[in-house]
Amino acid sequence: MKLLMAVIKPHRLDAVRDALTAIGVQGLTVTEVKGYGRQRGHTEVYRGAEYVVNFVPKVKIEIALSDELAERAVEAVQAAARTGQIGDGKIFVYELDRAVRIRTGETDAEAL
Amino acid sequence: MKLLMAVIKPHRLDAVRDALTAIGVQGLTVTEVKGYGRQRGHTEVYRGAEYVVNFVPKVKIEIALSDELAERAVEAVQAAARTGQIGDGKIFVYELDRAVRIRTGETDAEAL
Amino acid sequence: MKLLMAVIKPHRLDAVRDALTAIGVQGLTVTEVKGYGRQRGHTEVYRGAEYVVNFVPKVKIEIALSDELAERAVEAVQAAARTGQIGDGKIFVYELDRAVRIRTGETDAEAL
Amino acid sequence: MRTRELWLTVLLAAAADPAWAADAAALNGADTAWLLTATALVLFMTMPGLALFYGGLVRMRHVLSVLMHCLAIASVVSLAWLAVGYSLAFTADQSGLGLIGGLERAFLSEVARDTLKGTVPESLFFMFQLTFAVITPALIVGAYPERIRFSAVLVVSLLWLLVVYVPVCHWVWGGGWLAKLGVIDFAGGIVVHTTAGVSALVLAGLLGPRRGFPREVRPPHSPGLTVLGAGMLWVGWFGFNGGSALTADGNAAMAITVTHIAASAGAIAWAAMEWLRFGRPSVVGTATGLIAGLATITPAAGAVGPAAAIAIGLLAGLLCQVMTTLVKQQWRIDDTLDVFAVHGVGGILGSLLTGLFAALVLGGVGYAEGQNMLGQLGVQALGVGVVALWSALATFFCAKAAAALGGLRAPEEAEIEGLDLVAHGERGYDLR
Amino acid sequence: MRTRELWLTVLLAAAADPAWAADAAALNGADTAWLLTATALVLFMTMPGLALFYGGLVRMRHVLSVLMHCLAIASVVSLAWLAVGYSLAFTADQSGLGLIGGLERAFLSEVARDTLKGTVPESLFFMFQLTFAVITPALIVGAYPERIRFSAVLVVSLLWLLVVYVPVCHWVWGGGWLAKLGVIDFAGGIVVHTTAGVSALVLAGLLGPRRGFPREVRPPHSPGLTVLGAGMLWVGWFGFNGGSALTADGNAAMAITVTHIAASAGAIAWAAMEWLRFGRPSVVGTATGLIAGLATITPAAGAVGPAAAIAIGLLAGLLCQVMTTLVKQQWRIDDTLDVFAVHGVGGILGSLLTGLFAALVLGGVGYAEGQNMLGQLGVQALGVGVVALWSALATFFCAKAAAALGGLRAPEEAEIEGLDLVAHGERGYDLR
Amino acid sequence: MRTRELWLTVLLAAAADPAWAADAAALNGADTAWLLTATALVLFMTMPGLALFYGGLVRMRHVLSVLMHCLAIASVVSLAWLAVGYSLAFTADQSGLGLIGGLERAFLSEVARDTLKGTVPESLFFMFQLTFAVITPALIVGAYPERIRFSAVLVVSLLWLLVVYVPVCHWVWGGGWLAKLGVIDFAGGIVVHTTAGVSALVLAGLLGPRRGFPREVRPPHSPGLTVLGAGMLWVGWFGFNGGSALTADGNAAMAITVTHIAASAGAIAWAAMEWLRFGRPSVVGTATGLIAGLATITPAAGAVGPAAAIAIGLLAGLLCQVMTTLVKQQWRIDDTLDVFAVHGVGGILGSLLTGLFAALVLGGVGYAEGQNMLGQLGVQALGVGVVALWSALATFFCAKAAAALGGLRAPEEAEIEGLDLVAHGERGYDLR
Ligand SMILES: Nc1ncnc2c1ncn2[C@@H]1O[C@H](COP(=O)(O)OP(=O)(O)O)[C@@H](O)[C@H]1O
Ligand SMILES: Nc1ncnc2c1ncn2[C@@H]1O[C@H](COP(=O)(O)OP(=O)(O)O)[C@@H](O)[C@H]1O
Numbered sequence A, B, C: 001m002k003l004l005m006a007v008i009k010p011h012r013l014d015a016v017r018d019a020l021t022a023i024g025v026q027g028l029t030v031t032e033v034k035g036y037g038r039q040r041g042h043t044e045v046y047r048g049a050e051y052v053v054n055f056v057p058k059v060k061i062e063i064a065l066s067d068e069l070a071e072r073a074v075e076a077v078q079a080a081a082r083t084g085q086i087g088d089g090k091i092f093v094y095e096l097d098r099a100v101r102i103r104t105g106e107t108d109a110e111a112l
Numbered sequence D, E, F: 001m002r003t004r005e006l007w008l009t010v011l012l013a014a015a016a017d018p019a020w021a022a023d024a025a026a027l028n029g030a031d032t033a034w035l036l037t038a039t040a041l042v043l044f045m046t047m048p049g050l051a052l053f054y055g056g057l058v059r060m061r062h063v064l065s066v067l068m069h070c071l072a073i074a075s076v077v078s079l080a081w082l083a084v085g086y087s088l089a090f091t092a093d094q095s096g097l098g099l100i101g102g103l104e105r106a107f108l109s110e111v112a113r114d115t116l117k118g119t120v121p122e123s124l125f126f127m128f129q130l131t132f133a134v135i136t137p138a139l140i141v142g143a144y145p146e147r148i149r150f151s152a153v154l155v156v157s158l159l160w161l162l163v164v165y166v167p168v169c170h171w172v173w174g175g176g177w178l179a180k181l182g183v184i185d186f187a188g189g190i191v192v193h194t195t196a197g198v199s200a201l202v203l204a205g206l207l208g209p210r211r212g213f214p215r216e217v218r219p220p221h222s223p224g225l226t227v228l229g230a231g232m233l234w235v236g237w238f239g240f241n242g243g244s245a246l247t248a249d250g251n252a253a254m255a256i257t258v259t260h261i262a263a264s265a266g267a268i269a270w271a272a273m274e275w276l277r278f279g280r281p282s283v284v285g286t287a288t289g290l291i292a293g294l295a296t297i298t299p300a301a302g303a304v305g306p307a308a309a310i311a312i313g314l315l316a317g318l319l320c321q322v323m324t325t326l327v328k329q330q331w332r333i334d335d336t337l338d339v340f341a342v343h344g345v346g347g348i349l350g351s352l353l354t355g356l357f358a359a360l361v362l363g364g365v366g367y368a369e370g371q372n373m374l375g376q377l378g379v380q381a382l383g384v385g386v387v388a389l390w391s392a393l394a395t396f397f398c399a400k401a402a403a404a405l406g407g408l409r410a411p412e413e414a415e416i417e418g419l420d421l422v423a424h425g426e427r428g429y430d431l432r
């Protein structure tokens, strides 16, 4: 099992979710985060002075997947999240040892 | 060392924390997240129209644990978070390479 | 590749980011979280009664790194986040299988 | 209550033409101007003042339900007041017992644009009183947030208006039996605060506490809203107490003066006591002390002087704080936003202190002819006691009726997920 | 409109000294006191009332832009009103056609501290009317949030003031042709709500919908702000309708009475219908019904009685709710905050109902001599129709002008990232 | 200041009965009605207006402390004003030097319900002035948020009231030496804004900047609150300046007119300059320009006409914006919420411009007999200069006293964790 974690632009969330649903992903978890990277933050004007805000609002999604789905999920996320502009974000994948569905106690692939 | 990550219903948080404390877990980190899964979101009425909100508020907890504790922690979380209704959430476990306590520089098991 | 995840005191964030930039880290992702650990929460007075709040505001940072940088990053974070007082937080490191830059499709080290 | 200027005009006019004179005697433009303003100020106290004051104190997931309770009460009570409430409260009791008025003024019938009540249009007097009829059941909202059914709010508030507020209003302000006994209640220590406070306690007891009470309740989700509401209540109270003079003169002016002073003293007393007890004063507490001072001066605002107002405010701040702890920690009654401890206790305390501080020697306006301090205190105690008892009994009945008609308490799921979402299909904040 | 008291003073004074008399006849302190207050109340409706009402309904990332729209309109329109608006609206038409006034009062020239208009200082009349001129284009803000260019807000609002508001105001309130026909519009059912509502619809159509409309729009980001704003509007409307009497007497008093009753009825009707349709009433809906009731009673507030106010409020709550669905779901016009459905429909409905409920038999003040119900209804319909048409046409022209001068619609990036950040360099909340 | 209507009544009455006449001459119901309202409006400016205006501008973790500062100042100053402040400011100086009044009115002694001051009850005059005494030290809150000790707020505010506000108020409004010289300060350009602004600068300097100033300070945590507060200040200012006429007549009317116009012009000027400098206007900036316009017109509101008000507002918006940058970026003084740049500079500018625009040829009311423009400008400059100097010196002393009594600055931990939690045990938002 894999865990796919992606940091994307907030307004791409719906598109990404649709793309994942299309390939059979049934659940995911979303967190609002702030990113720091090549994409610059913005400036805010405040009473005659400009201030720079370094962090950019992003959305992090986490999806637990069977190994087979993982590859396609990476592609799906990349395609749906892409705008072609700096700050589109990253996809990370790592190995999961276990997964449990709390309600039923089912584990691993069945838990997803 | 393991990292246990669980996505649960917000109002089970206190029960889960108590259950973990009971088996000797000393620390954990909590994040507010939104979940998408089998549990449907809700509808909101707004000036003569209904809108569907797909995401459900959830709480994510992350706990670094020694390998021995991990198994019992999974059980403890599952028991405490369970309401038996759809949307109770998931538990994921993965391997940690290292842990450091920032204050003291202690590492691994001692850091937890 | 590694993923370094650290839970730190919120007001150390800028210092940590600066320290990481100094050793060549180019991006990171920040989440607001609440921590539970040895550091006690606070009490709030409300109309003639005191209430205890157990959770402490913390900031979680996640950084994907090449294996080489990982060691130095752990040190940098530890040095910059440390105040010497209880509640300074933890650093966790785990293995990443893959990283993808969404904009370009670059992978692994190039994606960071 | 008339200004002297008007008297004069009348005197002069009376000579010229009797028909004109009667009319001219009646309408005082200045009183009307002030009462129009005061009416707006008292409406402002409920919507949005009280709604925000209470809304800030509850958990985030119930904030809209509290606003909804206040808004719904304001709307529904207004129509009920027009339909029968005003008439029952302010027309004469045919029986002569002074228990309840008649229906002559139902739907304001026979009230035209030029119908007067004292020196002001009767429609204005009706409106001013309406704003009091609205805020009183709205005060009770603080007893039951986070767990009541919305339908129960409507049923209880409407019934309560008719069986508690309207009769008590008639007894004290409508020329009823307490008025005849000479009870002093300038702006509602008995009619508003005692009734609401006692009823809140009863209702909270019947409804049962919130899940987790008292150990695991959460602090206010937005004290800033509460301070905003408290500021509005403070300002609005100038209309509440100042408008109760029904004239634009020194009575109104002194009423707002003592009102303001008591409010300040209440805030200071509460904050000081928190500072001593907990090492730091809170803004929610200070705002609560402010409201305690305001509630407590309310019956006295037409009768006492500024020095007495300081005493009244300080006592209010101290006693009401003690009572919040007592009710919640000792009695274990989840009167969630302390309606009884602040308004009930404040109203009762103020009504009694009015008997004391009305004394000329204490800077007050003195007693009616033939009355003395002891006598007045007795009358005040009687008034408070009977009204408290009646409020408790009648509220019990209202709650039982609501329980029969659809239930009192919201399902547990609503309490957990939030009344906002479950009862109203909305969320308080969508911050993205 | 003068109070009788004043009449009397005048009569007596006239004998003594004619010069004094003319002066004394003119200024009525009580009317002045009330109109000063009413002016403050109506300003309060726009800033902060309406700004918050609207601000709570949009997405978080656009909240400041909405506040900015209201603030900018208030500032810019105020200067334009001083420069030419007031004069064009309220001085006589030299042509005698009653289409538009002259420039004698541009920059309030010749208006000194003791210049009067009726019984009040002319500067006060100017200010009272200014607050109406401000809120009317501000109402239209609800048509275009989340996607309009800031420069377009300024251009459209200024042009619109001059080509729609000022002439219509002259026609109806400035002694123009509709006034001569005997149209009744006490406080702005035609001048304010019909103009704003119809123009909002046209503007929303020309601007196009928000991204994702109608399937993926988001619910209000902070209904609490909306309720706060609604409460302020409610209270402020006492100044709006009560002040329109221009006197502190029974006319003002009855105006606020029917205003309040219609508001309550509107809220109840809207909530009840939601309860039936969706199983639960929402606070945003209830507040919207309140505003619908207020808008609808506005033209009628000087002419109808309390029973009629209930009917007007209930009809408003029902019809306006139906219209929100119709406009958005059927017509597919993204009049985002329902300006047409609430204000436009409310204003039109109220203006027509005024013709009906002004009838003596229905508790109203009756018709002018020689007029009857049918005739009055005809005049009202004519007024509404012509004004709606003119508003639509002229707004089309304003929008085209703004499109030419810098564009109407903000770039897509601004819509996504938020107008707050992109157009104003700010964020609504920085919660850390 | 009396209305003519009243004059007439007096004339007629005088013939009839001299005893009545004296009395009738005195109380004017209309003036009283308006001043009751104005008093409520000015209290509204501080609580909740100013509290929110400032509260929105600070970091989230300090928001409640700012509200607490305003609330505590309002409460504590009110009692101090009752105890000695009012008497020292408004009774005659026995020495004849016009430096400070006596204690005859301490605790309002000898003031009954029918005691008059001019045409209004003295208790009302006391209350109206109280609201000014409250808001002035509350303005200074903007100088020291996010880092001051709560006890220092109390000590500084109380001392400052006694050594700065009360004497200056006596000099200018209490018949003191500046009044005798003929200084014009209609509603507080000198008494309120110059004193508060200069003192804020001194206090900010002594306290030292926030951690991270000026590079790493954070933008306002909730500009919406700030706009809400600004709207309340705008409306409340009608009471501030309009009420300062003390009469319900053309003086009050023209005062609110020029007030409103200057506010609008200030907002426009600030926004336009931001647009030019940064490519986009901000809502926080626009609201700040509005306040700058209001502060600047304050001394002039009784003396100038609408055209002058435009000029005053525009100059205010431009100069105050330049000064915010100057103070923070050049002088490096962390006057956190720009009290000096907005209120101090506005008050000084306005007080000087009053000397200019009072000229009859510029649409003003003209100078006192024997005075001309140059002379008046000289007097204004003298008044401003002396008051600024005295404010600076006396504030230095107040700050040192507070430093001795428990310290000025909060511990670093409180600055980092938030004054809300550390000093008051509360958090601004609990959004779950
Ligand atoms: N090394 C990293 N570790 C974790 N998150 C990162 C890392 N680099 C970038 N990110 C996240 O990805 C987001 C986008 O990265 P950025 O460098 O701005 O643009 P791009 O993805 O186009 O290269 C950042 O805002 C941050 O949240
Ligand atoms: N594959 C997944 N990866 C990550 N999180 C998931 C996944 N599936 C579900 N979740 C999380 O678990 C929550 C509960 O899942 P859901 O399918 O609604 O109910 P259940 O846990 O009863 O099967 C979701 O709201 C989401 O946050």
Ligand SMILES: Nc1ncnc2c1ncn2[C@@H]1O[C@H](COP(=O)(O)OP(=O)(O)O)[C@@H](O)[C@H]1O
Pocket (backbone or CB within 6 Å): B026, B027, B028, B029, B030, B062, B063, B064, B065, B101, B102, B103, B112, C007, C034, C035, C036, C037, C038, C039, C040, C056, C058, C085, C086, C087, C088, C089, C090
């Ligand atoms: N076992 C754990 N797993 C995950 N997070 C932890 C764990 N223990 C502590 N934390 C996080 O680290 C923070 C600091 O820990 P704490 O025990 O308070 O102090 P210290 O880091 O000084 O030992 C906690 O608030 C929590 O967020």
